[in-house]
Amino acid sequence: MDKKPLREIFKTQGKPFQVPLPYFNPQRADECVECVGGCMGACPEKIIFKEPGQVPHLDFSRSGCTFCGACFKACAECAGVLDESLGGINALALIDPDKCLGHQGVVCFACGDACKDKAIHFLGMFKPRVDLGVCTGCGFCVGVCPTEAILFIERSV
Missing domain, CATH: 3.30.70 (Alpha-Beta Plaits)
Structure with missing residues (x-):
């Protein structure tokens, strides 16, 4: 495949x-x-x-x-x-694991620190995940990501 x-x-x-x-x-x-x-x-x-x-x-x-x-x-x-x-923005943030430093074993909390809604959680010190029930789609996580790993998709209604 x-x-x-x-x-x-x-x-x-x-x-x-x-x-x-x-x-x-x-x-x-x-x-x-x-x-x-x-x-x-x-x-x-x-x-x-x-x-x-x-x-x-x-x-x-x-x-x-x-x-x-x-x-x-x-x-x-x-x-x-x-x-x-x-309501707010009709989009949600996702993290591309292929580009994310945390998913590559590098400690990086940039997106989590920037998230005003605390929608980004880490598995230990690595592998950030977006809580889609909390994410408002505000986008503050995007500009701080050093590898442009934050993507947006349309929020399903």
Whole structure:
């Protein structure tokens, strides 16, 4: 059986999964595509990006989402696509064991230390695991990982 790297499993149609904004309503995505992206400038963490013809997405390489609501307020003025009743970010973090230092026997607590929700637990001093019942998808674990081992998948409803 041919084994695929974990990163390949989470790619869709040749491009990686793009983490949606908190409270994003996918049923109104068409309206979001046409929007000028007021949410981008409103985000104090500067993690929202929007390419022409696309919906905005989160890039956690520099920081994570604090759920401050600035994007929600900006969206209400532009397109009104975000809906607080939908909950937080519709994504969960996973750790790629092939890239993770802890899974290779190296002591590294970077992701666990950065996790504000304490959703990352270690087996002894190694092998971090994400508690999917606790993970909010905030992304603070991503930018601190020295090997880019944190991946995101869509949260199953």
